[in-house]
Amino acid sequence: MTPLLEIVAGSKSYAGVRAIQDIDFTLHPGEVHALLGENGAGKSTLCKVISGAVRLDAGRLTMGGKPREYTHPSQALRDGVAMVYQETSLVPTMTVAQNLRLGDEALLSRFRSLNIEGRQLLRSMNFPVQVTSLVSALGSAQKQMVEIARAIRRHAKVVIFDEPTATLTPEETEQLFGAIGQLTRSGAGVIFVSHAIEQSLRIADRVTILRDGRRQLTTKAADIGRDEVIRLMVGRSVEYARRPPKPGLVRGPKVLSVENLTMGTVVRNMTFSAFAGEIVGIAGLVGSGRTEACLVVTGALKRNRVNGGRVLLDGRPVRYRVPRQAVRDGIVYVTEDRKVNGFFETMSIAENIAIGEAAAGRRLALLRGSRRVKAVAARFIQRFQIRTITPNARVVELSGGNQQKVVLAKSLTGDPRVVIFDEPTRGVDVGSIEEIHQLIRQIADQGVAVVLISSYLPEIFSLSDRILVARGGRIVAEFAPDSATEESVMFAAVH
Structure with a gap:
């Protein structure tokens, strides 16, 4: 069978530094090929070569057996290569329907026709997105859905997914996997780039592992396990060990207290606290109000003027008009969307x-x-x-x-008093995750109150001294880390 795509001995350098070196890579029709590696391993460069964003310095690229040397992404797009980037490339001032047709517009288009076509496409994939909504009004997960739908609409032969599940809930991830199944059954090939190793091994037919710009291994996904993948990626084993209880720990004073915080229908009577030297983890599904509550605390969003609750810093009520006032008081928010707000x-x-x-x-x-x-x-x-x-x-x-x-x-x-980490390792490889976790622990050990928002339960269990669960805009459960299980936390988050 002729491969859809083949790279032979591909190399690319930036300012004399090799990003990829002598890479061999193939993609067959109907195949999901996972591309795994640390940040900086060369995954993004390889995908940019395939999508026409950069040119190889050495080596050969063929599409359907024909040599190609792209100088612009539009050339790769005409050959049927669609790229779904980790950071969305949508136009925020346009509607969902307009973005779905972006780059493939007719000379004269009617909004009604665009909306009907977009609605049918999104419904076929069970994506709950309104086609008339502006992209700027969508959440991260919905933006990712629009990106995926746009690639699928183009009937691409090669679809590259760069961290597609980073902002999706488990249910939305299942919907995405169903859409990928539709693609492969139609004969398209999918390149799946993700730091979620378990998901990659589950959906992929083959995996290629990169480290320092070189290919370490290409094998069937069924023939390799998570531990071996990590060892090849980072050169060592990495474990998500639970944060051990500190012997004789005496909890510091209460630094941050949030009481009955309310903002519209998103945050409803949310109450929690954070103590000096403690990491309090807040688990929950996308849309549970965790991020919005913390943005209210920092002054980025405004709580209800009447019955909006209270925020206390060291026992003193505070209400910030802008985030800089919170930063000067020692309340720091580390955003989940680094490219837009970080x-x-x-x-x-x-x-x-x-x-x-x-x-x-x-x-x-x-x-x-x-x-x-x-x-x-x-x-x-x-x-x-x-x-x-x-x-x-x-x-x-x-x-x-x-x-x-x-x-x-x-x-x-x-010199922060409170640090709120919102999805601190989203889109980060396992080696960097370990380094970021160490930094978070060091910050807490220095007496700072740490609030950790994460949808990845192993991260919550690895770092937290207390675990809270948010659902429907309020805190619904609290667990000690040594007694919590993934089943009990997810049950509280869903039911």
């Missing part, structure tokens, strides 16, 4: 960290000299182990794991 992608690492320090201080950034900016950046690059050639590198050029570390460094330049 950093300035066209600025350098040093400039992003300097902006974070300026926001936490009382001086304007313009008053800080370049020498101080470089010194602060060097200190935090070393502390957070950000892998970069130079502090002047633009953040957009970094891998996902290193981008997340820049977000952490930028957010934690001050």
